Amino acid sequence: MKHLISIRDLSKEEILKILKLAKKIESGEIKPDLSKYMMGIIFFEPSTRTRFSFEAAMKRLGGKVLVMSGAKGSSVEKGESLADTVTTISQYCDIIVVRSSIEGAPRYISEIVDIPVINAGDGSNQHPTQTLLDLYSIEKTQGKISGLKIGIVGDLKYGRAVHSLVYGLSHFSVELYLISPEQLRLPAYIIEDVKDNFPVIEELSSVDSIINQLDIMYVTRIQRERFPDLEEYEKVKNSYIISKDTLRDVKSNFKILHPLPRVNEIEVSIDMTPFAYYFQQAKNGIYVRQAILSILLKEVEL
Amino acid sequence: MKHLISIRDLSKEEILKILKLAKKIESGEIKPDLSKYMMGIIFFEPSTRTRFSFEAAMKRLGGKVLVMSGAKGSSVEKGESLADTVTTISQYCDIIVVRSSIEGAPRYISEIVDIPVINAGDGSNQHPTQTLLDLYSIEKTQGKISGLKIGIVGDLKYGRAVHSLVYGLSHFSVELYLISPEQLRLPAYIIEDVKDNFPVIEELSSVDSIINQLDIMYVTRIQRERFPDLEEYEKVKNSYIISKDTLRDVKSNFKILHPLPRVNEIEVSIDMTPFAYYFQQAKNGIYVRQAILSILLKEVEL
Amino acid sequence: MKHLISIRDLSKEEILKILKLAKKIESGEIKPDLSKYMMGIIFFEPSTRTRFSFEAAMKRLGGKVLVMSGAKGSSVEKGESLADTVTTISQYCDIIVVRSSIEGAPRYISEIVDIPVINAGDGSNQHPTQTLLDLYSIEKTQGKISGLKIGIVGDLKYGRAVHSLVYGLSHFSVELYLISPEQLRLPAYIIEDVKDNFPVIEELSSVDSIINQLDIMYVTRIQRERFPDLEEYEKVKNSYIISKDTLRDVKSNFKILHPLPRVNEIEVSIDMTPFAYYFQQAKNGIYVRQAILSILLKEVEL
Numbered sequence: 022m023k024h025l026i027s028i029r030d031l032s033k034e035e036i037l038k039i040l041k042l043a044k045k046i047e048s049g050e051i052k053p054d055l056s057k058y059m060m061g062i063i064f065f066e067p068s069t070r071t072r073f074s075f076e077a078a079m080k081r082l083g084g085k086v087l088v089m090s091g092a093k094g095s096s097v098e099k100g101e102s103l104a105d106t107v108t109t110i111s112q113y114c115d116i117i118v119v120r121s122s123i124e125g126a127p128r129y130i131s132e133i134v135d136i137p138v139i140n141a142g143d144g145s146n147q148h149p150t151q152t153l154l155d156l157y158s159i160e161k162t163q164g165k166i167s168g169l170k171i172g173i174v175g176d177l178k179y180g181r182a183v184h185s186l187v188y189g190l191s192h193f194s195v196e197l198y199l200i201s202p203e204q205l206r207l208p209a210y211i212i213e214d215v216k217d218n219f220p221v222i223e224e225l226s227s228v229d230s231i232i233n234q235l236d237i238m239y240v241t242r243i244q245r246e247r248f249p250d251l252e253e254y255e256k257v258k259n260s261y262i263i264s265k266d267t268l269r270d271v272k273s274n275f276k277i278l279h280p281l282p283r284v285n286e287i288e289v290s291i292d293m294t295p296f297a298y299y300f301q302q303a304k305n306g307i308y309v310r311q312a313i314l315s316i317l318l319k320e321v322e323l
Numbered sequence: 324m325k326h327l328i329s330i331r332d333l334s335k336e337e338i339l340k341i342l343k344l345a346k347k348i349e350s351g352e353i354k355p356d357l358s359k360y361m362m363g364i365i366f367f368e369p370s371t372r373t374r375f376s377f378e379a380a381m382k383r384l385g386g387k388v389l390v391m392s393g394a395k396g397s398s399v400e401k402g403e404s405l406a407d408t409v410t411t412i413s414q415y416c417d418i419i420v421v422r423s424s425i426e427g428a429p430r431y432i433s434e435i436v437d438i439p440v441i442n443a444g445d446g447s448n449q450h451p452t453q454t455l456l457d458l459y460s461i462e463k464t465q466g467k468i469s470g471l472k473i474g475i476v477g478d479l480k481y482g483r484a485v486h487s488l489v490y491g492l493s494h495f496s497v498e499l500y501l502i503s504p505e506q507l508r509l510p511a512y513i514i515e516d517v518k519d520n521f522p523v524i525e526e527l528s529s530v531d532s533i534i535n536q537l538d539i540m541y542v543t544r545i546q547r548e549r550f551p552d553l554e555e556y557e558k559v560k561n562s563y564i565i566s567k568d569t570l571r572d573v574k575s576n577f578k579i580l581h582p583l584p585r586v587n588e589i590e591v592s593i594d595m596t597p598f599a600y601y602f603q604q605a606k607n608g609i610y611v612r613q614a615i616l617s618i619l620l621k622e623v624e625l
Numbered sequence: 626m627k628h629l630i631s632i633r634d635l636s637k638e639e640i641l642k643i644l645k646l647a648k649k650i651e652s653g654e655i656k657p658d659l660s661k662y663m664m665g666i667i668f669f670e671p672s673t674r675t676r677f678s679f680e681a682a683m684k685r686l687g688g689k690v691l692v693m694s695g696a697k698g699s700s701v702e703k704g705e706s707l708a709d710t711v712t713t714i715s716q717y718c719d720i721i722v723v724r725s726s727i728e729g730a731p732r733y734i735s736e737i738v739d740i741p742v743i744n745a746g747d748g749s750n751q752h753p754t755q756t757l758l759d760l761y762s763i764e765k766t767q768g769k770i771s772g773l774k775i776g777i778v779g780d781l782k783y784g785r786a787v788h789s790l791v792y793g794l795s796h797f798s799v800e801l802y803l804i805s806p807e808q809l810r811l812p813a814y815i816i817e818d819v820k821d822n823f824p825v826i827e828e829l830s831s832v833d834s835i836i837n838q839l840d841i842m843y844v845t846r847i848q849r850e851r852f853p854d855l856e857e858y859e860k861v862k863n864s865y866i867i868s869k870d871t872l873r874d875v876k877s878n879f880k881i882l883h884p885l886p887r888v889n890e891i892e893v894s895i896d897m898t899p900f901a902y903y904f905q906q907a908k909n910g911i912y913v914r915q916a917i918l919s920i921l922l923k924e925v926e927l
Contacts, residue, residue: 101886282403584705
């Protein structure tokens with residue numbers, strides 16, 4: 022494991038070891054010392070939240086950070102190639118975290134530079150550290166992953182976090198419920214890829230029939246822009262807003278996850294219920310990213 | 324003292340303890356260790372100067388810092404609520420420093436998040452760390468606050484630093500002279516609030532009659548934009564420009580303070596005189612902010 | 626040596642001592658401890674690459690960094706003078722690194738503030754740390770500077786790195802070949818200044834006749850915008866693109882340097898040859914800047 026580009030590059034064993042290490046870091050059992058390392062944050066597409074999570078992960082282990090956020094002021098403006106930009110930046114760093122709107126850019130960069138590369142999101146393609154923190158949050162709240170009933174709700178067509186998560190979950194024996202409007206179904210090629218891995222995989226148009234059986238419901242935003250027809254959007258949107266009423270009869274161990282930002286798909290009144298777990302989920306990202314950084318920098322054994 | 328939102332939340336005893344701690348930090352008698360803490364700078368309205376002062380304060384005590392400057396690239400652009408943005412960011416931090424153009428935003432945020440919040444300026448409302456460093460600078464140069472004659476000059480109507488300072492000074496027995504053009508007088512409700520606290524409080528239209536009696540003169544910018552009538556502005560502006568000539572007969576302990584930036588209201592030739600104290604005043608901000616951070620993070624007793 | 630503003634301020638002895646210290650830092654023989662210092666990066670003109678190099682240099686020695694990149698959000702926008710801006714910022718720092726599009730700005734700033742100032746590029750004037758890392762790279766690859774045959778290729782008229790380098794090399798007994806189109810010759814006043822210092826100084830229009838004798842070839846970008854006539858540009862540009870073919874018969878110790886960013890003046894296929902040294906050259910910048918910071922902060926003797 023030299024880079025972390027796609028969740029699909031990881032074996033089940035590697036995923037489990039990362040989750041185990043994150044747990045030890047969270048509990049304080051292990052505190053890797055990254056004080057001699059420099060992490061470069063190379064975000065061609067800015068993201069305060071993801072940047073903060075990586076920066077906090079690195080700095081809290083003593084590591085140092087250089088930040089490039091947006092291509093402004095960089096040599097890209099002077100006509101420099103992406104390859105030259107990242108090769109030069111890699112001279113100053115021991116590891117780099119890349120975010121780009123261009124699918125495949127982090128993979129390409131990992132083939133050019135001599136240091137480990139972490140993909141922090143490339144277009145609508147991959148965001149593997151998000152998936153690892155999602156899996157960590159599922160296991161942390163339920164004590165296990167295999168054997169659970171998990172619903173994924175919202176925009177399953179365009180959501181990069183959803184695509185990654187489905188591949189991540191495919192290592193585990195979970196019952197998977199894909200709940201979305203017709204227009205925003207999970208792409209058929211993904212279903213084709215993973216369907217044999219799940220004991221149950223079912224597409225639904227509403228949460229109503231299944232929610233009371235779920236252990237985890239992973240909610241994502243439905244963006245108005247995805248609908249060519251605004252009327253179409255108005256028609257479906259209310260079926261995908263989670264209210265206190267929706268949760269009336271859920272199981273006691275039921276938890277709602279969300280990659281954030283949320284707009285209005287989970288009502289604010291739910292935040293104070295024991296079912297809301299999205300903000301703790303964000304916090305879990307620190308431990309998972311610390312585990313990944315420590316592994317890639319070879320400060321702990323995978 | 325869980326947050327620092329307004330100078331009006333502080334008792335005289337709390338103010339005195341902060342000043343005392345800042346003094347011990349400046350002298351080196353105390354050096355709090357903040358190395359295990361992460362400070363989030365959440366500046367919806369960018370300010371290099373205030374950011375540098377907080378960053379320097381935190382980093383020089385070993386603390387770590389995450390910076391969001393401006394809302395660009397943040398999830399606010401994706402329609403996320405302020406509450407969600409700060410709740411998420413608070414997962415990564417132990418304390419946050421907020422600056423916003425919206426009055427009341429820091430108070431609102433302090434009611435949402437679980438960690439201490441410092442107001443670093445909200446519109447024309449409050450900027451309490453500025454007031455504390457102003458009081459610190461007054462006491463440091465004069466050896467006391469009570470018993471002094473203090474003039475405040477310039478835009479008393481819109482200046483948030485001035486409003487805060489008047490409330491801050493109201494804990495002390497000072498003679499207060501409010502010197503401004505008619506159009507830029509201190510709001511009546513503030514005078515009403517504090518007038519019983521000062522042995523003398525007087526409004527003047529010129530510094531001439533009082534300057535030779537003053538111990539401290541606090542000068543602020545008069546912004547042309549405040550005047551509907553440009554001719555009006557041209558008429559008054561020269562009465563509020565401090566020149567070497569203005570200072571001919573001031574007391575030997577006399578000091579000029581200014582929250583900065585200065586435009587032209589203090590002539591540059593004064594910078595080299597012993598009366599100019601505005602740049603040292605800026606430096607004092609570090610010790611005062613270190614004291615506040617240490618108190619709110621419970622690394623020293625208030 | 627209180628500031629570093631221009632390579633011309635340095636004696637040969639000072640240059641040699643900086644290179645020697647950089648070598649000891651690179652080898653690990655010396656590791657200055659800058660943990661009690663704060664470096665202010667004041668880049669009125671943003672530059673990710675130069676910023677990263679200075680930040681990495683400082684942080685890897687334990688130092689702390691404040692960054693202002695671009696004048697946005699700074700008090701310059703409120704009408705504050707440059708003098709006031711840097712005086713205020715200098716209250717928070719122990720050393721500042723300045724980049725500006727205005728020639729002479731770093732010198733002016735060094736005369737105002739009480740702390741050391743490093744020029745990180747002022748317009749097309751000076752960039753002394755670039756020259757020091759260029760000299761370091763020459764010595765590191767060749768074991769010496771005096772006695773070498775060095776070609777400088779490309780835009781010799783406007784290139785600030787080139788101007789500085791010529792002055793830097795003028796302390797050493799090198800044969801200097803200035804290779805450029807007619808329109809982009811080194812300014813006559815520079816040649817006048819230095820010509821007596823070089824045993825050979827020759828202007829050429831092509832690399833062909835000399836390249837096989839060179840030890841070092843320093844290549845710079847030719848910017849299309851420099852040519853009033855596009856046809857003129859099209860005519861010359863190909864003579865200044867270095868291809869594998871160009872390098873067919875070069876000496877075995879031959880190295881290509883480039884201040885970067887490169888656009889197309891060195892073909893990418895050369896990157897993998899032993900002649901390409903530009904990315905290592907960028908890395909050398911860290912050790913050289915660490916040496917300079919350590920000297921100016923008086924943590925090592927010059």
